[in-house]
Amino acid sequence: MKASASTAAAATSPTCSLSYIHPEADSPWLTYLAQVDRVLPHLGHLARWGETLKRPKRALIVDVPIEMDDGSVRHFEGYRVQHNLSRGPGKGGVRYHPNVTLEEVMALSAWMTIKNAAVGLPYGGAKGGIRVTPSELSHKELERLTRRYTSEIGIIIGPQQDIPAPDVNTNGQIMAWMMDTYSMNVGATATGVVTGKPIPLGGSLGRVKATGRGVFVTGREALRRLGHEIKGLRIAVQGFGNVGGTAAELFAATGAHIVAVQDHTGTIIEEKGLDIGALQAHVERHGGVAGFPGAQSARNEDFWEVRCDVLIPAALEGQLTAERARKTTAKVILEGANGPTLPAADDVFASRGILVVPDVICNAGGVTVSYFEWVQDFSSFFWDEDDINARLDKILGNAFARIWDTSEQLKISLRTAAFAVACERVLQAREERGLYP
Numbered sequence: 001m002k003a004s005a006s007t008a009a010a011a012t013s014p015t016c017s018l019s020y021i022h023p024e025a026d027s028p029w030l031t032y033l034a035q036v037d038r039v040l041p042h043l044g045h046l047a048r049w050g051e052t053l054k055r056p057k058r059a060l061i062v063d064v065p066i067e068m069d070d071g072s073v074r075h076f077e078g079y080r081v082q083h084n085l086s087r088g089p090g091k092g093g094v095r096y097h098p099n100v101t102l103e104e105v106m107a108l109s110a111w112m113t114i115k116n117a118a119v120g121l122p123y124g125g126a127k128g129g130i131r132v133t134p135s136e137l138s139h140k141e142l143e144r145l146t147r148r149y150t151s152e153i154g155i156i157i158g159p160q161q162d163i164p165a166p167d168v169n170t171n172g173q174i175m176a177w178m179m180d181t182y183s184m185n186v187g188a189t190a191t192g193v194v195t196g197k198p199i200p201l202g203g204s205l206g207r208v209k210a211t212g213r214g215v216f217v218t219g220r221e222a223l224r225r226l227g228h229e230i231k232g233l234r235i236a237v238q239g240f241g242n243v244g245g246t247a248a249e250l251f252a253a254t255g256a257h258i259v260a261v262q263d264h265t266g267t268i269i270e271e272k273g274l275d276i277g278a279l280q281a282h283v284e285r286h287g288g289v290a291g292f293p294g295a296q297s298a299r300n301e302d303f304w305e306v307r308c309d310v311l312i313p314a315a316l317e318g319q320l321t322a323e324r325a326r327k328t329t330a331k332v333i334l335e336g337a338n339g340p341t342l343p344a345a346d347d348v349f350a351s352r353g354i355l356v357v358p359d360v361i362c363n364a365g366g367v368t369v370s371y372f373e374w375v376q377d378f379s380s381f382f383w384d385e386d387d388i389n390a391r392l393d394k395i396l397g398n399a400f401a402r403i404w405d406t407s408e409q410l411k412i413s414l415r416t417a418a419f420a421v422a423c424e425r426v427l428q429a430r431e432e433r434g435l436y437p
Contacts, residue, residue, distance in 0.1 A: 028107030028317050034343040039419035042410055046427040053113075053423060056106050057124075058082040062152035064130060066144040076145060080128040080153040082162055083109035086429040089160050090126030091116055091367060093167025093196075094149075094174070100129035107317075108167075111338050112367070115360040117422035119399045121371050126162050128153065134169045146174050150181040157182065159192035159378075165370050166196040168316070172208075176201055192377040195370035204373035205385040206392070207366070212246025212336070213389065214365020214396055215312060219251070219334045221400045222357050222414075226332070228309075231255030234273075236308040236330070238262045240289055243336045243363065244314030245280060251310075252276045260298075260306040263315070266290035267298045269306060304328055313340035314363075320345040328354075335359035350413060358415035360422065361396070361403055368392055 033054060040047045064076040079102055082090040092112035105127045113125025130149055134142060156162055166175060175194045179201060182193045191202035199205065206213075223230060233256045237244045240263045248258045257273030265288025268274070275294050282292045290297065304324040311328055313319050314336030325341075325348035333349065333356040335341060341349075341356060349356050369392060376382045383391075407417035 027103055028339050029103040029110075031318070031339055031343055032107045032110045035415065035419055036423070038416050039423055042412065042416070042420045043423055043427065046424060046431065049427045049430050052084065052086075052427065052430055053110070056081050056083045056109060057085055058156065059102065059106065060153060060156055061102065062149065064145060064149045064152060066141065066148055068141055069138050076130050076132050076149075078128070078130040078149045078152060079105045080156060080162070080164075081105045081109040081126060082156065083125040083127075084113040084426060085124035086426055086433060087117060087124055088122040089124065089158075090162035091121070091123035091165070091370065092125055092127040093165045094128040094130075094170050094178075095168035096130050096132050096134045096145075096170055096174075097168050098131060098133045100131045104317075105129050108338055111360060113426060114419060114422040115364050115367060117425040118360050118403065118418045119364045119368055119395060120425075121367065123163075123367070123371070126164075127167075128164055129167075142174075143177055146177040147181045150178045151185060154182055154185055157193060159190055159374075163192065163370075163374060164194045165367070172196055172198045172203060175203075192374055195373040197373070202373070202377045204369055204376055204382070204388065206388040207369045207373060208242055209246040210369035210392060211243045211363050211366035212248075212314075213250065213392060214368065215243065215247040215314070215334050215336045215362055216250040216254075217365065217393055217396045218357050218362045218400050219247070219310065219312075219332070220254075221397060221404075222332060222334075222355060223310075225404060226355065228332075229255075233257070233310055234259045234308040235310045235312065236260040236262075236303065236306045237312045237314060237336075238303065238319060239313070239315035239337065240279070240283060241314075243366075244312060245276075245283070247312055247314065247334070247336055248274075249276050249280070256310075259308055260303055261289050261295075262300060262303045263289050267300050267303045268292050268295035269298050269302075270295040271307075310334060312336050315340070318342060322348050325349055325352075325354075330354065333357065335362045338363065346413070346415065356413065356415060358418050360418045361400055361414075364399070365392055365396060368395055 036053050040050045059081045062078045064078045109125045109127035116123040175197045178194050183189045197203035235256050237248045260269045268289050304327045308330050310332045311330035312334045317339035320341040322344040325345035403418045407414050
C-alpha cells in the first residue's frame with residue numbers, strides 16, 4: 001500500500017535515540033533502526049504507529065552475583081528485553097557471551113518481534129543475555145549463574161508472559177535449570193516457561209536442528225524460484241554449530257558441495273566439497289573445524305572470497321560489511337545468524353543483484369519448533385519428529401511465499417518485504433488493541 005504524504009514524512013523522520021544507550025555506528029540496534037526506516041514508507045496509515053517499533057516495551061538489567069568454587073563472589077551483568085508484546089507473550093533466546101550488551105539484546109529482541117510476526121507465530125519479541133565467558137566457569141558455577149539469573153528475571157517471564165529459549169552458548173541443560181528454578185519459585189512445575197528443554201522435561205523432538213533446517217527450507221524455496229538446482233551448488237558456511245552444521249548437512253545430503261567452513265577456531269577450504277559427516281565428528285572431538293585433515297586451512301578473511309554460489313553466515317551479527325559484500329562470489333545469501341548483514345552491505349548486494357534471504361525468515365525454524373514445544377507442553381500431547389518437520393516445512397514455506405510475493409509486488413528486497421509483512425501485523429495489533437489508559 002502506498003504511503004500518504006503524512007506517513008511518508010513520518011517514515012523519513014530521524015531515527016529515535018534512547019538516552020540509556022550509546023550505540024556505535026555499526027551497532028546491531030542502529031542496523032535494526034535502519035531496517036525499520038526502510039519499511040515505514042510501505043505501511044500506509046499504520047506508519048503513524050512506527051515509533052512503537054523503535055522502542056522496547058521493557059528492558060531489565062540485573063546484577064547476577066554467584067559464589068565461585070573457590071569461595072569468592074563474582075558479579076555478572078544480565079539482561080532481559082521485551083521489545084513488543086502486541087501479538088502475544090515475549091519469545092526469544094538467552095545468550096551467554098563476553099560481548100553481550102544492552103543495545104545488542106535490544107536489537108535481538110526487536111528482530112524476534114519481526115521474525116515471529118513474519119512467520120505468523122502468536123508471539124511478541126524478547127531476548128536475554130549475560131555478559132560472561134561460559135568456558136571459564138565450572139559446571140556448578142554455570143548452574144548457579146543460570147539459577148540466579150532466572151530468579152532475577154522471574155518477575156517478567158512466564159508461560160504466558162515471556163518464554164526464553166537457547167541461543168549462543170546456551171543449551172537444553174541451561175533451559176532445564178531455568179525451568180526448574182522458575183518452577184520452584186512459583187510452587188508448581190511450569191514446563192512452558194522455556195523452550196529448547198531436554199526431551200524428558202517436555203522438550204520437543206526436532207528442536208535442536210530446527211534453525212538449521214529452516215535455513216535449508218527457505219534456501220530451497222529461494223533457489224527454486226530462481227531456477228537453480230541444489231545439486232552441484234558450491235556453498236560456504238560461517239559457523240558450524242546447530243545452525244550452520246545442520247544446514248550444511250542437509251544441503252550436502254541434497255547434492256550440494258560445502259566448499260568452505262569457518263568457525264571460532266579457524267577457516268577450512270576444500271574445492272571438491274567437504275565430508276560433512278567426518279567434519280562433524282572432528283568438531284565433536286576437537287571443539288572446532290581447525291585442523292580437520294580433509295581440508296586446507298586458510299586465513300579467516302580469505303573465507304569471504306571463496307568461490308561459491310551460496311553463502312550462509314550462521315555465526316554472530318555484523319559479519320557482512322560492505323567490503324566483504326563486494327568480495328563474495330555468491331549469488332544467494334542465506335542468513336542463518338541474527339543480523340549478520342550491515343545496511344551498507346545490503347546496498348552492495350542489491351547493486352550486484354545478489355539475493356539475500358533475511359534472518360527474520362531464514363533462521364525462523366528454531367522459534368517455530370519452539371512454538372510447537374510450547375503448544376505440546378500446554379496440551380501434554382507430543383508429536384513425532386516427522387510430523388514436526390512436516391509442520392515446519394509447511395509454515396516456513398507459506399511464510400516465504402507471502403514474503404516473496406510482497407517483494408515482487410512492491411519491487412523491494414526480501415528483507416524489506418519481510419519487515420513489511422511483519423510490521424503490518426504488529427502495528428495492526430497495536431492499533432486494534434489501542435492505548436491503555
